[in-house]
Amino acid sequence: MPDTSCVVRISAYPETMNTHPHVIVVGAGILGASIAYHLVKAGAKVTVVDEGKPANRATHGSFGWINAHSPEDVGYFQFRLESIRRWHKLKAELPALPVRFGGTLNWEDPPEKIEAFQRALDEGGNPARLLSSDEIATLEPRLAEPPARAIEAALxxxxDPAGIAEAxxxxxIGKGAVLRTNARVEALTFDGKRVAGVEVPEGIIEGDAVVMTTGTATAALLADHGFTLPMDNAPGLLITTTPVPPLTERILTSLKLHVWQKDDGTLLVGEDFGGTDPSEGVDAICARVMERLQAFFSDLGPVEIAATSVMRRPMPADSYPALGQVPGLNGLWVAVTHSGVTLAPMIGESLAYEITSGKMVKALHPYRVHRFA
Ligand SMILES: Cc1cc2nc3c(=O)[nH]c(=O)nc-3n(C[C@H](O)[C@H](O)[C@H](O)COP(=O)(O)OP(=O)(O)OC[C@H]3O[C@@H](n4cnc5c(N)ncnc54)[C@H](O)[C@@H]3O)c2cc1C
Structure with missing residues (x-):
């Protein structure tokens, strides 16, 4: 159960809502999947509806780094940290989840700043060690040029975001949820002023509550019903390579390259975990990234691009999550955010609790969608 130390009753929550409501989750990316999983655990009846197959958008094109790297923003940093702790809990609950806690080795900051950054991470609760060049070379022997210093964030x-969503x-589904794929939600349906279901091409699905986890499509869907959610969904290009022999267990984030190696030996690589804006040309970016990759590891050997992906990041305009019941649309909940991989357990567990209990989780307050009303 989420931190309920400060919960208040949701004013627009219907007195008649039972503790086993039928909740329709629109969007089967990582957020929709996490909310559905936690809703079912909390006793709700759940139908997940997606216009395609699960994880076909941002979740498919994500770097997948679970991190808390913004210590200057204390509240958001703690929110992310709490979600990382819940990732560890979720993995213990579902051991087959494709998530790995190998830690991050980070050297994006210039040498004069790196020590202060490490201290801020560590003192904020994200255990971080500052490593010397020799220590880095021992931990990551395949790095061609170990940096003078780097931060190891072990937590x-x-x-694999798509694998997580599917799992x-x-x-x-094993606990009774229903998944409807290739069912595009065209509109919401209402009972008086209350949202009472969704309209798909085959007809209407009725429910006690609807949760919109439609990523970049969310603003347009809300606008159809009179709510303006400003979003700034920038695209990002990432590369998956052909498999190479084992190189590293960690996520390596330098100023020029972010990379990690999947269990199948392929590397997921970009100039930044959020991917590069492809407007300068995919070929030019790919050539630059692959050149940097060859220089990054010693004796990397033959490696090619197996796939590239360009996806837009769902990003509310102020860059923070937009969560909770939508003002003026009782019974409609929303969860849209960048860093949805990092935040999936925290958001899933908290919103499921709110929907089934009628109480609000304090930790979500700074990120409520209300702020755009
Ligand atoms: C290049 C890139 C790198 C990233 N790197 C990281 C990272 O390292 N760490 C991190 O934490 N986050 C990262 N992110 C962000 C993270 O991937 C997203 O925040 C997360 O995937 C969002 O998940 P979602 O479920 O909200 O949305 P999505 O995965 O976009 O899912 C939305 C779903 O809604 C469905 N849908 C849309 N409209 C309708 C409709 N009308 N009817 C029915 N279904 C509909 C779509 O088909 C889709 O399946 C990255 C994102 C990108 C693009």
Whole structure:
């Protein structure tokens, strides 16, 4: 159960809502899957509806780094840290989840700043060590040029976001949830002023509550019903390579390259975990990234691009999550955010609790969608 130390009753929550409501989750990316999983655990009846197959958008094109790297923003840093702790809990609950906590080795900051950054991470609760060049070379012997110093953040991890979404949906279906794919939600339906379901091409699905986890499509869907959610969904390009022999267990984030190696030996690589804006040309970016990759590891050997992906990041305009019940649309909940991989357990568990209990989780207050009303 989330931190309920300060919960208040949701004013627009219907007195008639039972503790086993039928909740329709629109969008089967990592957020929809996490919310569905936690809703089923909390006793709700759940139908997940997606216009395609699960995890076909941002979740498919994500770097998957589970991190808390913004200590200057204390509240958001703690929110992310709490989610990382819940990732560890979720992995213990579902051991087959494709998530790995190998830690991050980070040297993006210039040498004069790196020590202060490490201290801020560590004192904020994200255990971080400052390593010397020799220590880095011992930990990561395949780095061609170990940096003078780097920060190791051992709590952090990396997920296969699409695999996670599928696994959480599978677990939810095992507990009674229903998944409807290739069913595009065209509109919401209402009972008086209350949202009472969704309209798909085959007809209407009725429910006690609807949760919109539609990523970059969320602003347009809300606008159809009179709510303006400003979003700034920038695209990001990432590369998956052909498999190479084992190189590293960690997420390596330098100023020029972010990379991790999947269990199948392929590397997921970009100039930044959020990917590069592809407007300068995919070929030019790919050539630059692959050149940097060859210089990054010693004796990397033959490696090619197996796939590239360009996806837009769902990003509310102020860059913080937009969560909770939508003002003026009682019964409609929303969860849209960048860093949805990092935040999936925290958001899933908290919103499921709110929907089934009628109480608000204090930790979500700074990120409520209300702020855009
Ligand atoms: C390049 C890139 C790198 C990233 N790196 C990281 C990272 O390292 N760490 C991190 O934490 N986050 C990262 N992110 C962000 C993270 O991937 C997203 O925040 C997360 O995937 C969002 O998940 P979601 O479930 O909200 O949305 P999505 O995965 O976009 O899912 C939305 C779903 O809604 C469905 N849908 C849309 N409209 C409708 C409709 N009308 N009817 C029915 N279904 C509909 C879509 O089909 C889709 O399946 C990255 C994102 C990108 C693009």
């Amino acid at each position: 952090e991890g990396v997920a 959480l949906l599978f677990a939810a």
